[in-house]
Amino acid sequence: MSAQTAVRPVRILVAKVGLDGHDRGVKVVARALRDAGYEVIYTGLRQTPEMVVDAALQEDAQVIGLSIHSGAHMTLFPAVVQELKRRKATDIVVFGGGIIPEDDIAALKKKGVAELFTPGTPLQDIVDWLRKRFPQGGN
Amino acid sequence: MKVRARDAKEVWKEEFESSPSRDDGIETSTISGIPLKPLYTADDLPKREEEMPGLFPYTRGIHSGGYRGRLWTMRQFSGFATAEETNKRYKYLLANGQTGLSVAFDMPTLMGQDSDAPTSRGEIGHCGVAIDSLADMETLFDGIPLGEITTSMTINSPAAILLCMYIAVAEKQGVPASALGGTLQNDILKEFIAQKEFIFPPEPSMRLVVDSIEYCAKEVPKWNTISISGYHIREAGSTAAQELAFTLADGMAYVDACIERGMRIDDFASRLSFFFDAHIDFFEEIAKFRAARRIWARWMRDRYGAQDERSLKLRFHTQTAGVSLTAQQPELNIARTAIEALSAVLGGTQSLHTNAMDEVLALPTDKAARLALRTQQLLAYETGVANTIDPLGGSYFVEALTDEIERQAEAYFKRIEELGGVIPAIEASFFQKEIADSAFKYQQELEQKRRLMVGVNEFTVDDEEPMEILRIDPKLEGEQVARVQNVRRTRDQARCTKALAALRKAAEGTDNLMPYILESVRAYATEGEIMNTLIEVFGIYTEKAVI
Numbered sequence: 001m002s003a004q005t006a007v008r009p010v011r012i013l014v015a016k017v018g019l020d021g022h023d024r025g026v027k028v029v030a031r032a033l034r035d036a037g038y039e040v041i042y043t044g045l046r047q048t049p050e051m052v053v054d055a056a057l058q059e060d061a062q063v064i065g066l067s068i069h070s071g072a073h074m075t076l077f078p079a080v081v082q083e084l085k086r087r088k089a090t091d092i093v094v095f096g097g098g099i100i101p102e103d104d105i106a107a108l109k110k111k112g113v114a115e116l117f118t119p120g121t122p123l124q125d126i127v128d129w130l131r132k133r134f135p136q137g138g139n
Numbered sequence: 140m141k142v143r144a145r146d147a148k149e150v151w152k153e154e155f156e157s158s159p160s161r162d163d164g165i166e167t168s169t170i171s172g173i174p175l176k177p178l179y180t181a182d183d184l185p186k187r188e189e190e191m192p193g194l195f196p197y198t199r200g201i202h203s204g205g206y207r208g209r210l211w212t213m214r215q216f217s218g219f220a221t222a223e224e225t226n227k228r229y230k231y232l233l234a235n236g237q238t239g240l241s242v243a244f245d246m247p248t249l250m251g252q253d254s255d256a257p258t259s260r261g262e263i264g265h266c267g268v269a270i271d272s273l274a275d276m277e278t279l280f281d282g283i284p285l286g287e288i289t290t291s292m293t294i295n296s297p298a299a300i301l302l303c304m305y306i307a308v309a310e311k312q313g314v315p316a317s318a319l320g321g322t323l324q325n326d327i328l329k330e331f332i333a334q335k336e337f338i339f340p341p342e343p344s345m346r347l348v349v350d351s352i353e354y355c356a357k358e359v360p361k362w363n364t365i366s367i368s369g370y371h372i373r374e375a376g377s378t379a380a381q382e383l384a385f386t387l388a389d390g391m392a393y394v395d396a397c398i399e400r401g402m403r404i405d406d407f408a409s410r411l412s413f414f415f416d417a418h419i420d421f422f423e424e425i426a427k428f429r430a431a432r433r434i435w436a437r438w439m440r441d442r443y444g445a446q447d448e449r450s451l452k453l454r455f456h457t458q459t460a461g462v463s464l465t466a467q468q469p470e471l472n473i474a475r476t477a478i479e480a481l482s483a484v485l486g487g488t489q490s491l492h493t494n495a496m497d498e499v500l501a502l503p504t505d506k507a508a509r510l511a512l513r514t515q516q517l518l519a520y521e522t523g524v525a526n527t528i529d530p531l532g533g534s535y536f537v538e539a540l541t542d543e544i545e546r547q548a549e550a551y552f553k554r555i556e557e558l559g560g561v562i563p564a565i566e567a568s569f570f571q572k573e574i575a576d577s578a579f580k581y582q583q584e585l586e587q588k589r590r591l592m593v594g595v596n597e598f599t600v601d602d603e604e605p606m607e608i609l610r611i612d613p614k615l616e617g618e619q620v621a622r623v624q625n626v627r628r629t630r631d632q633a634r635c636t637k638a639l640a641a642l643r644k645a646a647e648g649t650d651n652l653m654p655y656i657l658e659s660v661r662a663y664a665t666e667g668e669i670m671n672t673l674i675e676v677f678g679i680y681t682e683k684a685v686i
Binding site for chain 1: 246247249250258259260261262265266330334335336337374375376462465466467499500501574575578579582585586592595596605608611681682683684686
C-alpha cells in the first residue's frame, strides 16, 4: 500500500441491522456515497451485529454505516461497537441513521457510535462528515 | 357560445404568456413528476359517457350515496409494548369516538418469531404490540366485544396465524367466526416489492394467502381477507402511478392465484380490499384514488368476467403519508396530515388513519393520537366536505389527471406482463429498482431545492424544543419473554405437539393449512413455533441486495 500514490477510496459497509425492512434510506444514502466517490458495499437486510462485523472485516471496510427504523438502535448499535472491540477492530468507524430520538443520540455517542444522522439530513452533510473524518481518503 | 369561449381562452393564453412567472426554481410538476399545465379547461375533459357514483366503472365512488349513507371508518393504527398496554389504548380510542380497531404488531411478531428468540432483543414492543401466543391475544382484546367492532390487523408473512388467534379469541367470547368483521393485511407481494417483511419464498407465501382467502370465503364470510397495499410501496419511494400500478398488479396476481386454486371470481373478489397512501400532493392523490376504482372495475369485468357488482367495486383504506412528516418542527405534521386526510376523503376512502404529529419520532403519545383522530372528526363534522359525492368530479384538472395516472398504470401493467408477471418481476428486482430510482430522484430534487420540505430544506429554525415522546419501558422486554416461556410451561404440551406435527404434515401436502394453524393456536403453540414448523417445509427467502 505504501507504494501507491493514488488516493484509495474509503470503503464503507452499509448495513440494515434489526428486523425491519425499511430500506429506502439506506439505499438512498448508499447511492449518494457511491456517487461521491466512496466504495460502498451494501449487506442487505436483517444483519446481526456479528454478521455486520464479519462482513466489514472481510471487505476491509474502514467505515460501517448502520440503518435502523424499528426502535432497536439502543440495543443493536452498541452491540456492533462491542463486537468490533471483541474482534479488536476498533479502528473501524461506526455511524448510523434512522429514527433516533435526540436523547438517544447523546447516549449512543457515549457508547462509541461516531455520528448519527436523522431524517431530513441532507446527503451532502453525510459526505462532508466523511470527508472531514477521512481527509486522506482510504489511505 | 363556443366561439366566444375559445376566444376567451386565447386571450388568457396571450396574457399568461406575457405575464411574469415566478422564478424560484421550484418544480411545477406533481410530486411524482407528472408535468402540469398552468390551466385546464373544457378541452382537457375526455370524451366519454358521464360517470355516476355507484355505477360502473365507479370512478366517482362505489356507493351511490357517497358519505351521505355512512361516513368513512375512523381507524387509527395502534399498538405498542405489551398486550395489556395496548388494550388500554384501544379502550381509550374507542371511548374517544374511534369506530374501528387497527392492530400494529412489533417487529418480532411481524417476522414470525417469539419474544425470546435471540434476534428479538431490543425490538420487543417498539414498533407495535408483542404477540407470542393466543394468551397475548386474549389480553389484547379483553373486554372488547369482537362481535360488535371490526378490527384490521397489519400482518403479512404470519397473517394466517394471527387471524386464527383472532378467531380463537372470538370463540372464547362466544362469537362465531361467521360474525367477525375486519381486515387482514395478508399482502405478501408488496413485502417482496417494498416493505421486505418476507419469510418464506414467494410460492409457499402465495399458498398461505390463497389458503386464508379460501378458508374465509366459507368460514369467515364477512372478513376482508387481504388488504392489497400500495402504502408501503409509496413510502419506500415510488411515485403515485407506481403505487397504483404495482398494487393493482399485485391484486390481479392474487386473483389469478385464487382462480388457479379453482375458486370462482365472484366467490372471493368482493372480500379483496385495498390500502393506499395519501401523500402531500393533494390533487394527484385524489386522481389516484379515482383512477384506482375505474381500472379495477374494468379489469375485474373484462379480464376476469366478474358478474357480481361487489366484485367490481374497489374498496380501500387510506393512511396519510408517514414519509411526508418531518422531525423538524413536528407540529407542522398536523397541517400536513389534515391536507392528506382531506384528499383521501375527497377521493372516497372507506376508512382512514391519520398519522400523529410525533410519529416521525416514535409511536404516538395518548395526546398526539387523540389529536390525529380529532383531525378526522373535524373533517367529517365541521368542514362539510362529506355532504357532496365526489365533489371534484368534473373538474377539468382532476379528470385529466385521473386519466393520466390511469394511462401510466396501464403502461406498467404491460411491462409487468412482459416480465412474466408479478413474481418473476420481483425476482428480477424490477419493482425494487423502479422504487429506488424514484426515491433517489426525489431526494436529489430536495437537495437541489427544486422541491421544498418546510422546516427541512427551507424555513428552518435553529433551536427546537424537544417534543415529549412515548418511551417503551425496557423492563417490558423481560416481562414479555417470561410470559411466553410461562405459556410453554403451562399449556397441554401433548395437544400442542400433536397439532404442530399435523400442521407439518399438511404443509408437505396440499391441504388448506388454516384448520391446522387454528388447532395449533388453540393449543397455545406460539407464533414462532408455528412459523418454524412451516419454515422446515417451505424454507426462507433471501433478497438479492441491490442499491
